[in-house]
Amino acid sequence: MQDLIRPLVVRNSSKILMLVMDGLGGLPAPEGPDKGKTELEAAETPHMDALAREGACGLHVPVKPAITPGSGPGHLGLFGYDPQVYQIGRGILEALGLDMEIKDTDIAIRGNYATMRDGLIEDRRAGRIPTEEGKKLTARLQQRVREVDGVEVTFVQGMEHRLAIRLRFPGKMPPGSQSIEDTDPQETGKEPLPIEAETPEAERVAGVARKVLEEAAQVLKEEEKANYLLLRGFSQLPDMPSFEEAYGLRALAIAAYPMYRGVAKLVGMRAPDLTGDLREEFDVLRGNYGKYDFFFFHVKKVDSYGEDGNFEAKKRKIEEVDRFLPKLLELGFDVATITGDHSTPSALRSHSWHPVPVLIKAPYVLGALSQGFSERECLRGELGIFRSVGLMPLLLANAGRLKKFGA
């Protein structure tokens, strides 16, 4: 898709908004006052409903029908990058989200502080130590482990027991260098798994990672809880075009969670550090409105409540976003889309494979097909059911940013 549109891209002064309610898609409540309605159907969303009636609606499929996407693939799809082509490790996403710069010389790893007793994992999360405590430990690790075999080692603290580790090699790392399984056995009472290369290209990385782990274990050994590290998501940067290269768009991400800021940065968006408060985020967006062409606005909690199985809270969060919408749209975007990165039905308490409702507000659409914004109403819409990678081209076309194909 990107190969097709790249030569067609033109720049203009249009502004595009992509408002993503994470995990937006849902399923009917099996009982209670909203029985038979999805979260989005049950929510009072007068503004979104009006946009759906006037706009172009449909449903998008993040990876392929029946496939439940993780958050990374879900967002890559929205951004127009085929998630089957660009498979991005959790290590990269975590590191980017923690504001770590990642280059093609780097291998990124997610770490967990863990509790080890007599060679066995007693707690995979070291009792979820407070972030402040993790920060101190991570600083100590950084002080003691800076370089191994000519490879620069950088530790950054995440939330609670989580951290990211970057191994910066002297030269570009060949594809396959990241092929190392997690050391987390996923169960307590077991030994951590050894660091083993699955490809010849990964041998060097495995060797360095083993030494880093040994030295880190030495540093941590006197700790009561966080006396060991589990390493997961060994990954390297995929070779992908930036938003600017692919679409000619200068893009700003309004997102509070590391993971989503990470994906946004991966495609070259600027992603300032934010708290998740809608008002504060709005102010940042407004303050930057003149400097960017594309605005990715991410609302995490819709997904979180879905994962908690909390139908009511998910519904309320959607309502909160709806109330906030008029103010946001007053900024005057030429094209705006409202959607999710995947479905997270409260009934399933997890991400799911169900297509995600999407609406596009733009001047040149048919409209008058959907009665409101919901999974079922979007089925009646002019966009049909389409792969998520098709959304960005639609936004560009609606913004007058795509030339004619062929003469």
Place this chain on the structure above:
Amino acid sequence: MQDLIRPLVVRNSSKILMLVMDGLGGLPAPEGPDKGKTELEAAETPHMDALAREGACGLHVPVKPAITPGSGPGHLGLFGYDPQVYQIGRGILEALGLDMEIKDTDIAIRGNYATMRDGLIEDRRAGRIPTEEGKKLTARLQQRVREVDGVEVTFVQGMEHRLAIRLRFPGKMPPGSQSIEDTDPQETGKEPLPIEAETPEAERVAGVARKVLEEAAQVLKEEEKANYLLLRGFSQLPDMPSFEEAYGLRALAIAAYPMYRGVAKLVGMRAPDLTGDLREEFDVLRGNYGKYDFFFFHVKKVDSYGEDGNFEAKKRKIEEVDRFLPKLLELGFDVATITGDHSTPSALRSHSWHPVPVLIKAPYVLGALSQGFSERECLRGELGIFRSVGLMPLLLANAGRLKKFGA
């Protein structure tokens, strides 16, 4: 699709039913009391209608839009094997359906007893000789022709004038070995076509087949009607994963016709010999319910009546299946789908290219979109129009048998 889902497959104790009414899709009756209604719309199907109202509906496209599939491609698509990738010769299907074992050393051929006069084909089916007579001739052929040039030759009688021939070579046959055109000129009053290799790999097979045909003609030359053989559908086993390998499913086929049992066995289903009586078939299914995860239930006659152009009988057969449905579903499948392998509109008296209605009964669907089970109502459904190979992944997802893709 299978490459994408294979690493995501998990096993659990769920039971999946795939009920296939062969040739289910239809077109409006041009006249009569059901004028304007399709066979499925005209049929009284209260149980399927109820399932369609609650379940997920759509239409599937066996090969590509506008392409009319044969029975082999139709079923392969339903089973999740891309029929453009896995092209399976009629010889293989016929042989498997006649309970012949086929290995990668084998070339399978369909044979027709034919009547030859003065070097020209007088009857391509030898007057459709009774199966009993064919059986005797085939036994005689087997007695006289057992081996040619070190290749084991096996004949098995089918229905009436039909038989299958297996050439078992000493080693694995390279791809392309089956590239030999049918000898059937498709018209009477013509000479049979010569056995000619279309690829270098097929030379050896062609040489053996010529000798087999010469010897068979010698054996048959005194027969009044069945004095010659026409050879069709030279084919070899494609390299395809089994249902268990692809999906982690132990699968049972409830199918009476050789062709369908053949396709089922090709993907590793167990396919006991059955008569096509719904009650008997139900008993076999019930008796095996504990031993399998997936049940393919095939009803042939819906297609047969469509091919006869018998709208009324096709409608009645669908109604019979509907009456049988509650008893079948009482077994308690976690996920059930009802569909066809292709359309066979009575108005066309043949297979057709029209998308096939499908419903999925499962706990995690939107539902409440279709008013009943029919081609037109399925168009309103949440599944949209999708390629048949997408059905198996949907069933797996609905049965909780697919993990998340990516982090």
